[in-house]
Amino acid sequence: MRQYILKRVLLMIPTLLGVAVLVFFLLRVLPGDIVELKYAGTGTYAPKQAIERERAQLGLDKPLWQQFLSWIWGIVRFDFGQSMWTGRPITHEIAIRLELSVELALMATLVAVLISIPLGTLAALRQDSWVDYFVRVFSIAGLAIPSFWLGILMILVFIIYFRWLPPLTFTSFWVNPKANLMQLVWPALAVGYRYSAVATRMTRSAVLEVLREDYIRTARAKGLWEKVILVRHALKNALLPVITVIGLEFAFLVGGLVVTEQVFNLNGIGKLFVEAISQRDYTMVQSLVLLTSFVFIFVNFVVDLINAWLDPRIRYQ
Amino acid sequence: MLARLCKINFVATLLEVRDLRTHFHTSQGIVRAVDGVSFDIKEGETAALVGESGCGKTMTALSVMRLVPKPQGSIVGGEIHFQGRDLLRLTEQEMREIRGAEIAMIFQEPMTSLNPVLTIGRQITETLEAHERLSRDTPEARALELLRLVGIPDANRRLSDYPHRLSGGMRQRIMIAIALSCNPKLILADEPTTALDVTIQAQILELMRELSRKFGVAMMIITHNLGVVARYADRVHVMYAGKVIESAGARDIYQNPRHPYTLGLLHSVPRLDQPRKAKLDPIEGQPPDLWNLPQGCSFSPRCKFVIERCKREVPPLRDIGAGHRSACWVAETLSQGKVSSS
Ligand SMILES: Nc1ncnc2c1ncn2[C@@H]1O[C@H](COP(=O)(O)OP(=O)(O)OP(=O)(O)O)[C@@H](O)[C@H]1O
Ligand SMILES: [Mg+2]
Numbered sequence: 120m121r122q123y124i125l126k127r128v129l130l131m132i133p134t135l136l137g138v139a140v141l142v143f144f145l146l147r148v149l150p151g152d153i154v155e156l157k158y159a160g161t162g163t164y165a166p167k168q169a170i171e172r173e174r175a176q177l178g179l180d181k182p183l184w185q186q187f188l189s190w191i192w193g194i195v196r197f198d199f200g201q202s203m204w205t206g207r208p209i210t211h212e213i214a215i216r217l218e219l220s221v222e223l224a225l226m227a228t229l230v231a232v233l234i235s236i237p238l239g240t241l242a243a244l245r246q247d248s249w250v251d252y253f254v255r256v257f258s259i260a261g262l263a264i265p266s267f268w269l270g271i272l273m274i275l276v277f278i279i280y281f282r283w284l285p286p287l288t289f290t291s292f293w294v295n296p297k298a299n300l301m302q303l304v305w306p307a308l309a310v311g312y313r314y315s316a317v318a319t320r321m322t323r324s325a326v327l328e329v330l331r332e333d334y335i336r337t338a339r340a341k342g343l344w345e346k347v348i349l350v351r352h353a354l355k356n357a358l359l360p361v362i363t364v365i366g367l368e369f370a371f372l373v374g375g376l377v378v379t380e381q382v383f384n385l386n387g388i389g390k391l392f393v394e395a396i397s398q399r400d401y402t403m404v405q406s407l408v409l410l411t412s413f414v415f416i417f418v419n420f421v422v423d424l425i426n427a428w429l430d431p432r433i434r435y436q
Numbered sequence: 437m438l439a440r441l442c443k444i445n446f447v448a449t450l451l452e453v454r455d456l457r458t459h460f461h462t463s464q465g466i467v468r469a470v471d472g473v474s475f476d477i478k479e480g481e482t483a484a485l486v487g488e489s490g491c492g493k494t495m496t497a498l499s500v501m502r503l504v505p506k507p508q509g510s511i512v513g514g515e516i517h518f519q520g521r522d523l524l525r526l527t528e529q530e531m532r533e534i535r536g537a538e539i540a541m542i543f544q545e546p547m548t549s550l551n552p553v554l555t556i557g558r559q560i561t562e563t564l565e566a567h568e569r570l571s572r573d574t575p576e577a578r579a580l581e582l583l584r585l586v587g588i589p590d591a592n593r594r595l596s597d598y599p600h601r602l603s604g605g606m607r608q609r610i611m612i613a614i615a616l617s618c619n620p621k622l623i624l625a626d627e628p629t630t631a632l633d634v635t636i637q638a639q640i641l642e643l644m645r646e647l648s649r650k651f652g653v654a655m656m657i658i659t660h661n662l663g664v665v666a667r668y669a670d671r672v673h674v675m676y677a678g679k680v681i682e683s684a685g686a687r688d689i690y691q692n693p694r695h696p697y698t699l700g701l702l703h704s705v706p707r708l709d710q711p712r713k714a715k716l717d718p719i720e721g722q723p724p725d726l727w728n729l730p731q732g733c734s735f736s737p738r739c740k741f742v743i744e745r746c747k748r749e750v751p752p753l754r755d756i757g758a759g760h761r762s763a764c765w766v767a768e769t770l771s772q773g774k775v776s777s778s
Binding site: 332333334336337338339340341342343344347351352355356429430431432435 | 501503532533534535536537540541543545548549550551552553554562563566567598600601611614
């Protein structure tokens with residue numbers, strides 16, 4: 120097991136390196152560069168020399184392979200450099216937003232889990248009854264309704280009925296937990312509802328499948344209580360594929376909540392991402408892509424560990 | 437002789453199945469999987485339920501456990517008396533207390549019948565816990581004792597092992613240990629050895645016989661292997677198309693079969709007590725579709741001894757001799773493959 124973990128951790132390195140190469144060169148292929156965009160923003164005429172000087176300052180005049188190597192060398196030393204647009208250290212820019220994004224992703228995932236596992240199980244137990252149909256409609260609606268639209272709806276309701284507006288600035292959980300949760304619970308609900316849809320359907324089909332297994336019949340023949348059969352025998356097996364789905368959704372949520380962050384006025388990773396791309400802030404985009412890839416790989420790894428922990432057949436391989 | 441008869445009569449009947457009917461609702465119509473099955477099992481007796489694939493053996497056993505797959509299947513009629521109680525009238529809660537404790541079941545597929553994510557020990561102790569049979573020992577100690585009883589080597593370590601580490605034969609031993617855990621009165625074994633290697637089959641059957649004698653447990657072994665019947669069963673119930681068509685002592689069935697289908701079965705398998713050259717003679721035709729049974733006796737379309745009456749009236753299962761019952765209109769005149777002219 121220790122060996123397996125070590126192997127998985129070491130395997131992350133070539134994967135991340137591949138991602139680094141890809142994002143680095145794809146970015147340079149995009150038309151327009153950061154210096155031109157900066158001057159375009161000011162609306163003034165930029166002399167060619169000024170542009171050249173600026174490019175040299177950012178190191179953009181060097182050959183591509185040199186730029187790439189110096190970037191990688193920095194990463195190896197955990198030095199991500201400065202944002203080309205603001206000039207501030209990238210680690211700082213990401214750190215202040217990562218807390219919010221991770222917390223929101225965690226809360227949304229929690230919401231999705233709390234919705235999908237009970238509802239999916241219930242739908243499976245009452246297959247083809249009105250409960251099942253209700254759950255089906257409820258989860259399809261979750262997929263069909265964009266979470267930003269649901270968010271806007273929520274905000275409208277707050278304003279009209281409660282005369283309350285989500286605060287404009289982010290309060291850290293460590294500073295004021297109550298204010299923090301009050302702020303994040305609504306976007307978490309909007310996003311979590313949407314992401315519960317796939318997990319609900321997954322839970323339903325997995326539970327249905329497991330309930331047909333021979334060992335469930337054995338459990339019944341042993342005279343166990345239905346509750347024990349469901350929780351100990353059925354759910355423990357059925358949740359294996361569900362955990363995988365939920366893990367991947369969580370990884371996606373860390374970097375992918377662009378629109379929802381906009382609606383709820385949250386300054387998270389998603390927003391930073393969009394800004395960095397539109398500004399051609401090469402170093403920032405590169406670091407963000409590496410970060411989200413890392414989150415994906417890491418979550419995948421954790422999911423595999425959980426599955427191995429739950430399923431001895433995987434563990435002993 | 438008289439003493440023997442008396443003794444037989446004094447053994448109490450443990451299970452009494454009367455006119456049991458279990459049907460499935462499918463798109464083709466009603467499948468009469470069990471269509472009026474009647475048989476008895478006495479205390480401590482080993483009975484065999486034999487018949488071709490699909491004739492309703494598994495569904496008969498599952499009906500006794502009241503575990504017919506819902507919602508397609510349901511028991512629509514009959515009575516199942518177990519120790520004087522009609523199981524079909526019990527509440528779900530009362531039935532749960534009987535399952536695993538009074539009547540245990542062993543299934544055909546040892547590879548899939550144990551839960552892959554629970555340890556062997558847990559799968560034994562949870563049965564004890566469900567029936568609160570924990571008076572003398574801790575559940576773990578009892579589980580260990582059971583594993584030793586069914587001949588699992590290195591039992592102590594196996595308790596914390598998972599099923600996938602064991603062979604099919606070992607898993608079936610675990611299933612036997614689980615079945616025995618609460619000292620049941622009756623064990624229903626649904627083709628317990630069909631999925632195993634031939635050499636292992638004999639070991640498992642020997643083990644079941646030894647333990648059933650030791651603890652006085654009655655068994656119903658479902659099989660289509662007549663060799664198993666001859667070696668291990670006291671009584672035989674032959675099923676065809678959802679009905680028991682002949683019941684007799686194991687010896688009687690071989691020496692004096694009284695139903696054309698039983699006759700056909702005996703002639704269609706090689707037998708040790710006959711010269712090897714004896715011609716095998718499989719029964720012609722196919723068993724009927726259970727959703728579309730022929731009128732009269734359901735074996736009549738394949739029967740060599742068919743008479744006019746067979747096509748009109750369903751022959752009832754009736755006594756035709758001491759402890760011998762047959763559902764054939766011409767049972768009395770039937771002997772070893774021909775209708776005697778008397
Ligand atoms: N879920 C189901 N839906 C519809 N029909 C079913 C279902 N399960 C069983 N049956 C029908 O019930 C009949 C009896 O099935 P059963 O499993 O009792 O046969 P069996 O005698 O045990 O056969 P085998 O030797 O193959 O195990 C079969 O012919 C089958 O068509
Ligand atoms: Mg069967």
